[in-house]
Amino acid sequence: MEKVEVLLYVEKLKNAVSRLEEAINRVKDDLDRDGAIQRFEFTVELLWKTLRRVLEYNKLECFSPRDCVKKAFRHGIIKDDEIILDMLEDRNLSSHIYNEEKAKEIFERISKIYIKFLKKILKEIENKI
Numbered sequence: 001m002e003k004v005e006v007l008l009y010v011e012k013l014k015n016a017v018s019r020l021e022e023a024i025n026r027v028k029d030d031l032d033r034d035g036a037i038q039r040f041e042f043t044v045e046l047l048w049k050t051l052r053r054v055l056e057y058n059k060l061e062c063f064s065p066r067d068c069v070k071k072a073f074r075h076g077i078i079k080d081d082e083i084i085l086d087m088l089e090d091r092n093l094s095s096h097i098y099n100e101e102k103a104k105e106i107f108e109r110i111s112k113i114y115i116k117f118l119k120k121i122l123k124e125i126e127n128k129i
Contacts, residue, residue, distance in 0.1 A: 001056040006129055009050040010122070016043040017118045024111045030100075033107050037094050040110045043118065044091040047084065051077065054125060077128045083117050090114075 020043045023036035048065040051072040055062050060075060062068035065088050073081035090106045 001053060003057065003129065006050075006053050006057045009046075009053045010125055010129065013043070013046050013050045013125075014122055016046050017115070017122060019043075020110075020118070021115055024115060027107070027111075033103065036110065037103060037107055040087075040106075040114065041091045041095050044087050047118070047121070048088065050125065054128065057129070078121055078124050080117075083113070084121070087114055087117075 016039070020036065020039045023032070023039045027033050027036055048068050052062055052068045054077055055068060055071055055075070058075065058077075060071055062071045066085065069078075069081050069084045069088070072078045078084070086109075090109060093102060094106050
């Protein structure tokens with residue numbers, strides 16, 4: 001894995017986080033909320049894949065989203081793995097089962113907690129490259 005490839009993944013993640021924030025700020029109805037949740041799903045997918053690339057760049061392997069998050073935490077690439085694991089769980093819930101109440105709860109976490117954490121994690125990743 002070359003550094004330039006890792007930087008491209010980080011840039012894609014940065015764009016995804018920015019688009020997620022834009023979607024959160026535009027939510028006016030259920031359709032907007034569902035679109036923001038879909039952007040969240042995409043962003044979380046890109047997050048763990050970016051962590052995988054950073055680990056590969058550091059000559060470390062991981063095989064699943066959870067494994068990549070735990071190894072990134074263990075090797076000091078990120079400072080907190082629990083919130084990312086929560087995000088993975090919410091991504092799985094939102095993409096496999098549609099439940100109005102669950103969607104509202106997940107959107108609440110996305111808009112109040114996850115978006116701030118995603119911005120923080122981006123800085124952590126950038127500092128480790």
